[in-house]
Amino acid sequence: MNMNYLKMKVINQHTKHSLRFRDLGIDTNQELVVFMPASCHVCKSEGFQALTRLSVSFNGSAIIAALNITSDGLLHEGEISLSKSAIQKLKVKDNDLLQVAHIEALQSMTHVRAKLYGNVLNQQQYDEIIQDIADEKYSNIFLSSFVAACSGTNMKLEEICSLTVAMIKAGNKLEWGNEVIADKHCVGGLPGNRTTMIVVPIIASLGIMIPKTSSRAITSPAGTADTMEVLTNVNLSLAQMRKVVEKENGCIVWGGSMKLSPADDIIIKVERALDIDSEGQMIASILSKKAAAGATDCVIDIPVGATAKVRTVDDAISLTLRLKRVADYIGLNIQTICSNGEQPVGYGIGPSLEARDVLAVLQNATDAPKDLRQRAITIATEIIKLVWNMEKQPAEDLVIKQIDSGEAFDKLISICEAQGEFHEPKKAKYCKIIESAGAGIISEIDNRKIARIAKLAGAPDSAEAGIDFLVQLNQDIGSGQPLFTIHANSPGELEYAYEYYKQNEKQLIKLSYE
């Protein structure tokens, strides 16, 4: 190596690599983005263009981020910035010196291309793709191409098995040291369907371990974690969760921090933005989460309806068959239920209103929503059948006994206390009763529009906000009869939700024989 070359190395180390960090405070959600000024010598000499994927490293750790180029003095020559998510990953602060470099092509994208060209991928190929996604090496356009490659019915059954296994491998797996771990899952899309908070205490009160991790709302007015949070703390560490489960046989905590199937959390956001359904991805998503949470026996509720996630019975049957085959492959014992998904469940839609319904069912209140109670009984009965290998009638009798005797209610309170403190649900400050403009029989309810009103009223961030839904399909309605109540914590949100209702009145609740 001659002196010229040595000098050059030094020049490059100096001019090519180090850039001073300055936080611009830009949140690009999960996508890792790096910002560099158009004047940057590194951009120029490396030929970096907007969207180029770069390696950015600091203090021994490195991320891969997509480049956005800034101008107009937002960043100066020699400065660099990162999106919120990237800052958290690298743990940098203002004036830290970061290194940037070109990255080699992502090897696993070769497999995604092969899949797009019609090839069937094997376990190792799915492992490599999913590990890279979990490591946040895929930019949004790469994720989008992977979602597209796996969309519709493009995946063979063996590929869904491989994808599921890959997703489990790429995350944490909880171990409970118990032979039987029960779990339940609902294939989303039905407002107010808060059965988990009834099923878990029933099952736990019968001595079966059911350590439930739940999600927060992403596009809905409430997730189970949001509703449970009305009653108690749901942000538990794994160690805290273990203590609750050891004491009470069950828990209902937020699963978001547990890193169960983290690749799935990333994929699902792009899938939702694209509104692309993939039966394969859905199956891998559900089963990988259950297996990672340590479940051995799981009941899966599939609501079927025109505005639910699964729209026809045929789709539900196809989904059931594939779910069972993949569950068999990964050694998970499952039972599916097709339920009616044509209208909201219970009265309340929104965290506090749903929590109130849950308590009413478990307290055997006279005004408790019968449909919510019945759905919870059906699911709990299937869990008992699965775990104890019982016939339906004695299993159902057991379940009903746990509710009627108040044992399930006591168990919920005990679980809440073990997780933190128990709080009664509160009421919103403002409400408005919506009355029917016409008379007739309710022939259709649009779940998605109902959910939207609850969100506009403030749910789930404003826990007390939402809707109390007072009518059902096939009910005979008179003009002026109350249909639902909107609850909100500010007059603005109340009116905003009401305006949306007025604009969508006709499609929201359809009447026949008017």
Added chain:
Amino acid sequence: MNMNYLKMKVINQHTKHSLRFRDLGIDTNQELVVFMPASCHVCKSEGFQALTRLSVSFNGSAIIAALNITSDGLLHEGEISLSKSAIQKLKVKDNDLLQVAHIEALQSMTHVRAKLYGNVLNQQQYDEIIQDIADEKYSNIFLSSFVAACSGTNMKLEEICSLTVAMIKAGNKLEWGNEVIADKHCVGGLPGNRTTMIVVPIIASLGIMIPKTSSRAITSPAGTADTMEVLTNVNLSLAQMRKVVEKENGCIVWGGSMKLSPADDIIIKVERALDIDSEGQMIASILSKKAAAGATDCVIDIPVGATAKVRTVDDAISLTLRLKRVADYIGLNIQTICSNGEQPVGYGIGPSLEARDVLAVLQNATDAPKDLRQRAITIATEIIKLVWNMEKQPAEDLVIKQIDSGEAFDKLISICEAQGEFHEPKKAKYCKIIESAGAGIISEIDNRKIARIAKLAGAPDSAEAGIDFLVQLNQDIGSGQPLFTIHANSPGELEYAYEYYKQNEKQLIKLSYE
């Protein structure tokens, strides 16, 4: 309508819609991005999340942009910002009041989903997709899913026809009022292959109209527009271009501002970032641009080689057959040529060095690159055969006569003068000769790595920078013999290019019988 409702409308108009613009100077390339602070009441009440697609309007025009959420006081409550591209579209300045709103789902994404699920799309469906893309309604993840849906061999021939027609419809179409309009195209990937600047003056000097629009480099060290720009102005308006063509029968201008097949310009960037090949997209891209430019007769050069775009003769044959079928469908007369794509063409790689080679060929200089001359002759001959329906030999004789007589050179100078002023190519300030470390016969040359060295030396932004490539495949090389010269305008760039060469010496030029 009661007073309460009226009041509410006013509240909403005020609180929901208007946000004050402030430029943050962020360039996200072609993707339209809107920035709003996390504290924004509109984000909260509408439930906007990062990546949500919003309608942003000002002064009667509207765009659809993806949301990034800012924090840390970069934007304040009530403020909004946009990416460079979005600012240009909306023509906003600081303190303008912008309106934001939710958008309805993109109807044409339904067709993309259908395509992903294995359906064959019809003309109207491609029309709707491509029009939405041309209107910049697709975010990057949507574009990525469309590219994925059309990748590999997923498109039937009739779909490629529909896509081509849709791309033509969605842009401008140039009309020349002439029965025959000649054109040429090269399926990219070969450094130094600057035949256009030789072919156009030959053809124009024979009285055939050839109004050529060319592209700038995107990932290569030079595009034809970059190389032509060394000699004259290439940024012509359509009216200016017409004047040149009326006077000289030909021109070589930058086509980027002509809006010929604008959807293709958008799709191609995502395709490149994904590195996904799609024969269908490539065919539609090439033929839509030619048809939109008004061509009636076009010769397409397909270089075949391990590091060229088309890698095998089989691929070239398949591409040729489909190109012909689609060209027939849209009424374009084409002829393809499979050429050797295993090494760079001519000596120079980089705008000025390539321009020098072009002039040498047209001036019949003794040191003119023979391969570049021969390639230009082959292409020009095919154009003559196509347009005048001639046999090969007399056509080739005509072409050679135009070069040897100097008529083609005179025509190039006339075209340059009609487009602006003619300038001689300049030389770079610094250069470094690279000598062979070993002896042997050159068995392989990596076109992509050669191009990368030229780019690191500063091409195409620094027009004089690049490489002079001095050897050829199968040439017998002695140790210490010059292989190529690196040209740069700064010592830093020179050394930077050199360092890359040293790191890649072994793969760059392979010798056998060492």
